[in-house]
Amino acid sequence: MLNLAPRHILIGSALLMGLSTAHAAEYEWTFQASETSGEPSFKIKQEWAERISRMTDGRVEIEVMPINAVVGPTETLDAVSSGILQGHMTDPSYFSGQDPAFGMLGNLVGAWQSPYDFLEYMKHGGGEDLYNELVEPYGVHLIGAATFPLESVPSTVPIETLEDFEGLKIRAPQGMVYNVFERIGASPVNLPGSEVYTALEKKVIDAADSTVLSNNDAMGLHAFAPYPLYPGFHSMPMIAVSINKQIWDELPEELQTTLETAFDGMAYDLIARLKAQDIETLQRLQEDPDVHPYDLPAEERRKFSAAAEAEWQEWAGENEMTQKVYDSATAFLRSRNLL
Numbered sequence: 001m002l003n004l005a006p007r008h009i010l011i012g013s014a015l016l017m018g019l020s021t022a023h024a025a026e027y028e029w030t031f032q033a034s035e036t037s038g039e040p041s042f043k044i045k046q047e048w049a050e051r052i053s054r055m056t057d058g059r060v061e062i063e064v065m066p067i068n069a070v071v072g073p074t075e076t077l078d079a080v081s082s083g084i085l086q087g088h089m090t091d092p093s094y095f096s097g098q099d100p101a102f103g104m105l106g107n108l109v110g111a112w113q114s115p116y117d118f119l120e121y122m123k124h125g126g127g128e129d130l131y132n133e134l135v136e137p138y139g140v141h142l143i144g145a146a147t148f149p150l151e152s153v154p155s156t157v158p159i160e161t162l163e164d165f166e167g168l169k170i171r172a173p174q175g176m177v178y179n180v181f182e183r184i185g186a187s188p189v190n191l192p193g194s195e196v197y198t199a200l201e202k203k204v205i206d207a208a209d210s211t212v213l214s215n216n217d218a219m220g221l222h223a224f225a226p227y228p229l230y231p232g233f234h235s236m237p238m239i240a241v242s243i244n245k246q247i248w249d250e251l252p253e254e255l256q257t258t259l260e261t262a263f264d265g266m267a268y269d270l271i272a273r274l275k276a277q278d279i280e281t282l283q284r285l286q287e288d289p290d291v292h293p294y295d296l297p298a299e300e301r302r303k304f305s306a307a308a309e310a311e312w313q314e315w316a317g318e319n320e321m322t323q324k325v326y327d328s329a330t331a332f333l334r335s336r337n338l339l
Contacts, residue, residue: 029086103175110308154225
């Protein structure tokens, strides 16, 4: 039977089929993040996944899923290793139970007063090489490290000195930050970030180590915790952007370079955009009579740093890798007069 469709329709259909074939994804991956879908930082990660699709002319398609979408936050390392997930963008502190070095590299509590210092250490101070030495035996490869601006502490009660942490029930993830809060007299509670809202609402906790000011406000935490400490003084967790090592090793070199370049770009974009959102959020909260942001004085910050450094030294003795992390990070900090 003759095809009697108009010539321009036939040509258009052929072109569409050709375009579809030309842009079919060679690599389709699922990455799980450590935020809920409503947080600004999660949306930025999704935007960068879409940008990578454009940068690779559709060869790489990454679906970024929120926390708990596929597995729990402490399970993503194993999920990436086994291929249940192809990658993750998460805080390595979640894996401290497998090796305390994850906690040290993931969140060397009290060390970093600027996210840019941390990125410099990871990219040029040996941090990324150390992380891959740690993680590649698990079948995972670090593409790049990112982080947030300094975190806030949403609290149901005013915190004006370190002494106010005495007996405070504060949410803290497993790892070093949990131990440091214990060291200053708090009563930390190990909860995933997805449970912070409910725990504050039901008064299970008094305060939370819980991401940046704008994320916390977007989640509605200040309705129950109207005394946020900002800017943060304690925690600035790493975001490990990692992929299954076998997938990585089999990628063409040009795609490896594109992914490294893209995720390095995401790291700086994330900091700048979240900082701008934090400043805007702070200005709005300062005008809200029901919310009372507070900045911990410099002397109190120094007390916290001293407690944190004592904890680093204890962790350094856990195994060979924790000692390597301690030696590497403290050498970098001293070289920059940051310790």
